[in-house]
Amino acid sequence: MADSWCTIESDPGVFTELIEKIGVEGVQVEELYSLDDETMASIEPIYGFIFLFKYDSSMSSSGQAETDASAHPGLFFAKQVINNACATQAIISVLLNVPQIEVGATLAEYKDFAASMDPELRGLALSNQETIKRMHNSFARPEPFVMESARATKEDDVYHFVSYIPFGDSLYELDGLQAGPINHGPVGESWLAKAREVIAARIEKYASSEIRFNLLAVVKNRRTLYCEDIVAKKATLRAAAAALQASTDGSALDGLDMPMIEAYGAVTPEELELSRISDPDAPSLVNGGEPLPADLAGLRALAASLPDEITILINKIQAEKAKYAAWQLDNIRRKHNYVPFIVAMLKHLARKGELIPLINGATADA
Numbered sequence: 001m002a003d004s005w006c007t008i009e010s011d012p013g014v015f016t017e018l019i020e021k022i023g024v025e026g027v028q029v030e031e032l033y034s035l036d037d038e039t040m041a042s043i044e045p046i047y048g049f050i051f052l053f054k055y056d057s058s059m060s061s062s063g064q065a066e067t068d069a070s071a072h073p074g075l076f077f078a079k080q081v082i083n084n085a086c087a088t089q090a091i092i093s094v095l096l097n098v099p100q101i102e103v104g105a106t107l108a109e110y111k112d113f114a115a116s117m118d119p120e121l122r123g124l125a126l127s128n129q130e131t132i133k134r135m136h137n138s139f140a141r142p143e144p145f146v147m148e149s150a151r152a153t154k155e156d157d158v159y160h161f162v163s164y165i166p167f168g169d170s171l172y173e174l175d176g177l178q179a180g181p182i183n184h185g186p187v188g189e190s191w192l193a194k195a196r197e198v199i200a201a202r203i204e205k206y207a208s209s210e211i212r213f214n215l216l217a218v219v220k221n222r223r224t225l226y227c228e229d230i231v232a233k234k235a236t237l238r239a240a241a242a243a244l245q246a247s248t249d250g251s252a253l254d255g256l257d258m259p260m261i262e263a264y265g266a267v268t269p270e271e272l273e274l275s276r277i278s279d280p281d282a283p284s285l286v287n288g289g290e291p292l293p294a295d296l297a298g299l300r301a302l303a304a305s306l307p308d309e310i311t312i313l314i315n316k317i318q319a320e321k322a323k324y325a326a327w328q329l330d331n332i333r334r335k336h337n338y339v340p341f342i343v344a345m346l347k348h349l350a351r352k353g354e355l356i357p358l359i360n361g362a363t364a365d366a
Contacts, residue, residue: 080176
């Protein structure tokens with residue numbers, strides 16, 4: 001059992017912590033309850049989707065697997081040869097095919113090592129990647145009894161994860177149970193629109209017999225995204241304030257709370273660290289790289305509006321911190337073994353003579 005991969009829960013908090021433990025930075029996972037434009041826009045940029053569904057071999061993907069690697073040069077695809085690891089493999093399939101993601105040393109070494117291998121050997125190489133397996137298994141639920149001889153039956157529900165990513169000008173489905181990646185065709189103007197079309201069609205195919213689905217999006221870390229925006233807005237605010245103060249018009253600063261504006265323009269160490277912006281005064285940050293308004297009215301309006309916009313972003317960061325704290329607490333609870341506590345509690349109730357009456361009462365109410 002020590003050499004096996006455990007089953008882990010399909011949860012954005014679990015997957016986000018797993019990604020971070022593997023060494024990937026600037027990425028998190030969000031659960032989706034809708035495929036509408038507003039939902040998609042709220043979590044962009046989106047790197048890929050992970051779709052969980054009840055596996056049914058008779059209802060396969062609508063596309064055909066590309067077994068010739070020359071049809072998709074540079075695309076990293078691995079066959080699934082590990083039981084219970086399809087969730088982690090689906091995540092890795094996204095991470096290793098998005099150039100914008102800094103995957104860290106562990107995944108970079110695995111990708112380099114497996115680059116010349118065929119999909120089957122890549123899957124075997126992943127099964128022997130001890131760091132990834134250890135991080136995956138760290139999310140195992142404590143089990144009071146491990147049944148070595150237990151075997152799945154036909155009645156057991158089996159769930160599977162697949163990934164959807166843009167690659168080149170096409171939408172690809174990466175399913176480790178297939179012979180190769182599945183090309184769903186050109187993405188056109190928006191890969192998200194194409195992905196929504198393909199995923200919705202797949203859900204519709206199952207809709208008559210199955211309602212248990214889970215759709216997750218691998219996205220840019222929201223705190224990093226918001227801090228990038230804050231640093232840019234603060235650079236714009238400082239530049240606008242400096243332009244107003246340099247104006248020869250005596251009324252340029254009338255009605256503006258300059259101490260407040262200057263306070264809002266100061267970048268915090270946390271914002272610099274999370275945004276990964278080395279120079280908060282870089283000209284490219286100011287007003288999105290566009291010139292500031294040439295007129296005083298435009299400058300004044302900009303300086304007056306930015307503090308409110310910065311406040312909104314600060315509040316979003318606080319909400320993300322609260323969400324991460326809740327995820328962390330949930331993950332601690334998932335990993336904790338409550339059996340010793342329950343046994344001790346039952347023994348204590350028995351010593352006090354309260355256990356049997358409680359059992360009898362529960363039996364009578366059943």
